[in-house]
Amino acid sequence: MAALWPDDELIAELRILSGRRADLNADRTRCISRLCGQLNGIYTALERALERVNHGSTILLSGYRTPAALRRTGGKRLET
Secondary structure (H helix, E strand, C coil), rough: CEEEEEEHHHHHHHHHHHHHHHHHHHHHHHHHHHHHHHHHHCCCHHHHHHCCCCHHHHHHHHHCHHHHHHCCCCCCHCCC
């Protein structure tokens, strides 16, 4: 059985892909930080209460964009 060795072209492609993925992750982190900053400016208590690692908070914010909309909905409906 012969050993397989990656050629220089394959290594270069993998480095490019790895670099691109790192760039995308950094862009995503910056975007989330900007959104959290804006949320903090609009509704400070809600920003502190949300868990940013939870997708539910993203869904919540996409459906209820203002504090007034959250208040109108009520606690029981938000829980369901």
